[in-house]
Amino acid sequence: MTDQIQRFLFDDTNVRGEIVTLEQAYAEVLDRHDYPPVVNRLLGELLSAVALLTDTVKLDGTLSIEVRGQGALALLMAESNPGGELRAIARLAEDAEHPAEDDGFRELLGQGRIIITLDPTDGHRYQGIVALDQDSLAGCLETYFTQSEQLPTRLWLAADGKRAGGLLLQRLPDESQNQDADAWERSVHLADTITPEELLGLEQLEVLHRLYHDETLRVFDPKTLHFGCTCSRDRIASALLTLGQDELRQVLAEQGSIETQCHFCHTRYAFDGVEIEALLADSDQPPPVLH
Template identity: 80%
Template sequence: MTDQIQRFLFDDTNVRGEIVTLEQAYAEVLDRHDYPPVVNRLLGELLAAVALLTDTVKLDGTLSIEVRGQGALSLLMAESNPGGELRAIARLAEDAPMPGEATGFRELLGEGQIMITLDPREGHRYQGIVALDRDSLAECLADYFAQSEQLPTRLWLAADGQRAGGLLLQRIPDESRNQDSDAWERSVLLADTVKAEELLGLAPLEVLRRLYHEETVRVFEPKPLRFGCTCSRERIAGSLLTLGEAELRDVLAEHGTIDTQCHFCHSRYVFSEQDIEALLAGADEPPPVLH
C-alpha cells in the first residue's frame, strides 16, 4: 500500500507522531494539471501536510490548507477528510514569469498567509491563520500549532513530483503519561536527521526503525489514502448562485447555457436556462457553497 498514513507513539511518554506516504493520490492530482516541477513538489508537500493534520486533530469533517501569496505562485490549496480522500490545486499569478526548479519557498510565494480551515460535520467552522514568514511550509505549519493549538508540533515534508511523504511529531499536554522528561527533545533531534529520500523511498516502518531503533515505539494500523473530489452538481449550483441573478442571466443571454468545471478534478457541469431558473426559484435555501 503506497498511499497511507500511520500513527505511532512512544511508550511512557507524551509524544505521538504520524508518518504518511503518497504516490497514486499525488499522481492523480498532478495528472489533472500542468504545473512547473517546483510547484509539483510543493503541492506534494501540501498533500502530505493536509493528511497529517487531518489525522492529528481527529476532525469528523473536512480540513483544508490554503496558502495565498503575492509571488509567482498565488495559491496552493489541499483538502482532506476522515475517509482518507485528498485533493489539491495550485494557481500561478497572471503574467508572472515561470518559476525555475531552484526557486525557494518564500521566493515562490512572496508575502502572504496560510489559512487552515476545520469544517466539522456538526458544530462550528474554525479557521486559523499564520503568516508566510518562514523558509518552508513545514516551519509555517509548526508556527500555526504553536499559535492556535498551543501544542509543540514539528513536521518534516518531502516530494519529488512522483512521491510525497511526511513525518509529524507532537507533544501532548498529558504529563501523567510522561516518564521520560527528555523524550520530546530526543525524538525531534532524531527526526531532524531524516533525509528526503528516506521519506520518499522507504516504507514507513523502515523510516521509524532507522530513526528510533533505540526507542520503544508503538505503531498502529495504517489508514489508506486516495484521491477523491467532493464536487457535485449541487455544490457547483450553490457556487453559481453566489454570482447573483443578474450575472447568471447575462451569461445565459450570451452563451445559452452555463458550462463550468471543478478546479480540482476537471469534472464538467452544464446548466441550461431551465436549470438556472429552477435554481433562482429556490434561492431562498441555496445549496452549500463549494470552497
C-alpha cells in the first residue's frame, strides 16, 4: 500500500522507528503546481519528513516545516496533522535562473534556515530553528533533533517525482528497557545500506525485512495519509484583515471586490464590499466581558 506511515520498535531496546510511503498525496501536491523536477523531488522529501516528524512527536495539532533559502529556491513548506492530512508548496526566487536537474540541496537553497513549528490544538506554539548547514534536508533535520529534542535521530529520505518515502530511527532516553547496548549503532548501520530505489520501490514490510530480518521487530498498524488543505473562508478572511482597513478599502475602490486563492490548493475566495465592511466591523468589536 502507498500513502501510509508505519511505526515499529526493536524489542528489549530503546530504539524506535517510522517508515512512510507517499504516492497519491505527493501527486496531488505536484498536480497543483508547475515546479522543476529537482524541486519536485525536494518537495517529496519534505512531505515525507513532515509526516515522520508529526507521528514522532505525537502532536495533537499542526506541524509545519518551512525551509527558507537565499538561492534559486526561496521556500519549501510542508504541513501535517494527526488526521493524516498533508500539504506542501515551493517558491522560486523571482530573479533566479531555472534550477538545473543535478543541483544539490545547498546549491539550490544557499544560506538559510529551517523553521519547525508545532502548533497544538490546546497550548502554546513552539518553534525550533536550525541553519541550512548540512548537505541534505535529512541532515539538517537530524541537527534539529540533536539541538532541540536532544534525542539521537537519523533520517533517510527519497523522492523521484512519482513516489516519496522516508525512514526515521530514534534512540529514546529510557535505558530501562534496553537490554542490547549495541542496538542503536546496529540499527543505524543497517539502515545506511538502504538505497533510494529500495525505499521508493519496495513495500514497507519488505524494506523492514530487508534491513532487519535478524532483529526482533514489533510492527504496528499503519496509518493512512492523504492530501488535505486546511484553508477555509474564515481563515482567508482573517488573513485579509492583517492588511488593514485602509488597504482593503483601497483595493475595493479599485477592483470592486477582493479575490484571493489558497497557495496550497488553489481554491479561490472572493469578498465583495459588503462582506469586507462586515469583517472590519466585527474586528472592531471589543471582546466580551466575562462575569
